[in-house]
């Protein structure tokens with residue numbers, strides 16, 4: 001599903017990604033972890049086709065990641081959802097559904113278990129951050145993409161919304177969709193991933209298949225819990 005070949009990204013003198021290379025098979029659930037500034041969002045943006053690598057190649061489902069053909073395959077749940085402030089919730093979804101040729105009624109149903117269930121006519125600019133995040137998740141996935149990329153999807157969500165998010169993500173995994181989750185907060189997703197990628201200063205330093213191990217347990221074993229929002233108090237090792 002994903003093929004990243006020798007990818008380097010530079011911002012001026014700063015190298016945000018150094019020679020990253022990995023593949024992700026269809027149906028894998030990958031957790032991408034690293035400390036602030038380690039290059040996670042830069043990598044997700046490449047996979048989402050929102051940026052091009054300086055050198056190397058990024059392919060999604062056999063397409064160059066920036067090709068239009070890759071758009072139908074993939075959904076990107078961004079940390080700050082790109083929404084239109086002066087549309088209503090219903091209009092926002094209708095707009096995106098029209099782009100993808102999907103049904104807006106189905107998209108609205110996906111808000112049924114959220115605080116937006118009775119806010120379809122509210123303007124996006126009137127929504128709280130947590131509400132925007134929930135609308136952003138539905139907006140990014142109206143086309144039921146085979147690959148879902150997520151950047152800190154649980155930030156700003158209340159406990160009920162996090163439970164709904166967890167169930168949604170678990171369903172995607174059960175449906176054999178490919179998921180790449182980038183987060184510092186593993187409280188809700190620790191046992192979901194079957195593979196862990198760790199970035200450090202723009203380098204992919206660990207690529208671990210998890211089997212029965214949780215992400216936190218693997219990070220503890222690797223001495224890399226500094227990437228988490230809430231490393232356990234017993235963690236004595238220095239952060240990478």
Ligand SMILES: Nc1ncnc2c1ncn2[C@@H]1O[C@H](COP(=O)(O)OP(=O)(O)OP(=O)(O)O)[C@@H](O)[C@H]1O
Nearest residue numbers: 011014015016034035036037038039040041042043
């Ligand atoms: N548009 C940009 N211009 C200049 N530098 C950038 C730009 N985007 C990212 N960077 C730099 O690239 C590095 C990686 O940034 P990135 O946002 O990918 O990190 P991250 O791992 O997602 O961090 P965080 O956990 O804080 O979200 C950082 O040093 C950042 O300052």
